[in-house]
Amino acid sequence: MTENDKRKWRAGFVLALLIITFSLIFMAVLYQRQDGQRVVILIDGKATAEYDLSVNRTVTIRTADGGENVLTIQDGSCYMKEANCPDHICVREGHIHRKGQSIICLPHHLVIQIEGGKEAEVDAVVR
Amino acid sequence: MKLKVSQMGLLLSVALILSYIESVIPFNFGIPGMKLGLPNLAVVLTLYLFGWKEALLINLTRILLSGFMFGNMAGILFSLAGAAVSFLSMLAARKTGIFDLCGVSICGGVTHNIGQILIAVYVVRTAGIMYYLPVLLIAGVITGALNGMIAMRTEPYLKKMQRRA
Numbered sequence A: 001m002t003e004n005d006k007r008k009w010r011a012g013f014v015l016a017l018l019i020i021t022f023s024l025i026f027m028a029v030l031y032q033r034q035d036g037q038r039v040v041i042l043i044d045g046k047a048t049a050e051y052d053l054s055v056n057r058t059v060t061i062r063t064a065d066g067g068e069n070v071l072t073i074q075d076g077s078c079y080m081k082e083a084n085c086p087d088h089i090c091v092r093e094g095h096i097h098r099k100g101q102s103i104i105c106l107p108h109h110l111v112i113q114i115e116g117g118k119e120a121e122v123d124a125v126v127r
Numbered sequence B: 001m002k003l004k005v006s007q008m009g010l011l012l013s014v015a016l017i018l019s020y021i022e023s024v025i026p027f028n029f030g031i032p033g034m035k036l037g038l039p040n041l042a043v044v045l046t047l048y049l050f051g052w053k054e055a056l057l058i059n060l061t062r063i064l065l066s067g068f069m070f071g072n073m074a075g076i077l078f079s080l081a082g083a084a085v086s087f088l089s090m091l092a093a094r095k096t097g098i099f100d101l102c103g104v105s106i107c108g109g110v111t112h113n114i115g116q117i118l119i120a121v122y123v124v125r126t127a128g129i130m131y132y133l134p135v136l137l138i139a140g141v142i143t144g145a146l147n148g149m150i151a152m153r154t155e156p157y158l159k160k161m162q163r164r165a
């Protein structure tokens, strides 16, 4: 390997290291492993409903063009029980309970997002 | 000329096989429909062996063919978004002259995942799913480095064949 080759190889190595370090720091800040308290239903980016994670229930979310997703909230976590989307990726996603986590159903433009407890009252008024 | 055609055919089949493999590997870091970006191996190799036009041709052909064979329209949309961002970044990274093939491939791997998460954000119009970005960046570095290392080992052999012909 020539000196130039080595320098170019090192540049790639440094880039990889930088991205990984940056991501790990970002993760340490973002993923606080904090249990969420509410689950917010977003259709096309608009919050249409929110539920308390501590109350067990099953709700059917209806999206445009006859889309239906059945969300079950159980013991502080939630999962997509059923859906009539073509890919069913949202159903396979399994349980989520940490703040920031989400279940996405791309075909239905639907996001189920776990949030903390702080803004509960504000959102309740808006709703 | 004959050799170029056969090498391009080989690279396209590698790209298709890798597209198939990534379509059966579940890559579930929160964003549905995401792909690992394995076919970038063939794209980056083509870029270094022949140039950007040939690489673009391989890239587009494999997206369309694999999309119709192992995917659906949504899959093609995701692949296109990832591939477009990744391809342009690789061209730019190569142009700077700072990186070798492996570094260029890492740029491609990382930006491939950025492109895919951006299209997902666009589809559901919810920026909150960027939550999964850090994991995807790390995954991009790993795939990019892996692709790059394999491509770097392979490139001299294909080059040698070209010189001999």
Ligand SMILES: [Zn+2]
Pocket: A083, A085, A086, A087, A088, A089, A090, A091, A104, A105, A106, A107, A108
């Ligand atoms: Zn779904």
